[in-house]
Amino acid sequence: MINEVINKVLSAKKYENIHPSTVKRTAERILEEDEKISDDEAVKKIKKELYTIHAHYYNGLDYKKALNSFRKNPDNIKNYEHWLRKYDNNRLKSVKNDCYGKIFRITGKPRVILDLACGLNPLTLQWMNLDKDAEYYCYDIEKNMINFLNEYFRIIKMKKCSAFFQDVVSRIPEMKADVAFIFKASTCFEWQKAGNTMKVLNGLKTKYAVISLMMRGEYNLDGCRNYFRKLLGEKYDDSYEVVSEKEYFRILKK
Numbered sequence: 001m002i003n004e005v006i007n008k009v010l011s012a013k014k015y016e017n018i019h020p021s022t023v024k025r026t027a028e029r030i031l032e033e034d035e036k037i038s039d040d041e042a043v044k045k046i047k048k049e050l051y052t053i054h055a056h057y058y059n060g061l062d063y064k065k066a067l068n069s070f071r072k073n074p075d076n077i078k079n080y081e082h083w084l085r086k087y088d089n090n091r092l093k094s095v096k097n098d099c100y101g102k103i104f105r106i107t108g109k110p111r112v113i114l115d116l117a118c119g120l121n122p123l124t125l126q127w128m129n130l131d132k133d134a135e136y137y138c139y140d141i142e143k144n145m146i147n148f149l150n151e152y153f154r155i156i157k158m159k160k161c162s163a164f165f166q167d168v169v170s171r172i173p174e175m176k177a178d179v180a181f182i183f184k185a186s187t188c189f190e191w192q193k194a195g196n197t198m199k200v201l202n203g204l205k206t207k208y209a210v211i212s213l214m215m216r217g218e219y220n221l222d223g224c225r226n227y228f229r230k231l232l233g234e235k236y237d238d239s240y241e242v243v244s245e246k247e248y249f250r251i252l253k254k
């Protein structure tokens with residue numbers, strides 16, 4: 001039964017590029033929660049969850065068009081700004097407001113970064129002001145996005161940057177690094193199962209982890225601090241925060 005359910009989800013056009021281990025993990029949980037659920041109902045529930053944790057954030061950025069424009073003019077920062085604005089205008093404002101400078105003043109300038117559940121955040125690489133030989137490894141669950149990011153790294157000649165098609169909850173990155181980014185993804189991890197963020201954090205071999213949350217609605221400054229107090233428990237430390245435009249960054253020394 002579980003294999004049929006997984007195959008049905010992965011054969012849908014919208015989800016064919018999602019990592020099979022994400023689908024499998026979600027299917028296992030949903031079938032365990034309700035032993036009497038029909039295959040069709042399970043498929044529906046899994047798709048809904050995949051929409052919430054992934055598809056919901058993407059409004060059809062045209063990877064081919066973006067890559068063509070990068071190839072034509074690889075050094076034009078305005079072009080990256082254009083595509084970043086389409087993806088996440090608030091993130092663009094944050095990076096132009098030097099959120100990375102503020103974060104790296106706390107963590108030190110990193111030589112190796114892991115960007116977990118990266119989405120299209122690697123498009124902000126030009127604002128990180130890393131050394132040309134810095135290493136930046138990013139991870140997400142959509143194959144087309146990962147292919148796009150690897151081609152983008154090639155175009156901007158960041159030789160030590162790679163994107164990995166990997167579910168980081170099922171398989172926590174083992175690479176040693178200075179900093180791990182978990183931007184706007186802890187809510188997705190917790191949605192999948194409460195406690196996932198701490199599981200990932202505990203498994204990482206990095207000196208720092210930077211976790212962010214969008215500031216909106218109940219998540220004003222106090223709301224964000226409360227969220228992290230609950231999420232991090234005794235690992236919460238008052239001294240490490242950066243507030244930038246509409247995003248709140250919590251920095252955790254590991």
Ligand SMILES: C[S@@+](CC[C@H](N)C(=O)[O-])C[C@H]1O[C@@H](n2cnc3c(N)ncnc32)[C@H](O)[C@@H]1O
Binds near residue numbers: 054091170182184
């Ligand atoms: C709200 S977006 C944030 C993207 C990016 N970090 C940013 O700040 O722009 C959440 C991302 O988490 C990814 N994601 C969710 N669960 C994941 C998992 N278990 N492993 C890897 N990526 C995951 C989704 O595919 C999506 O790209």
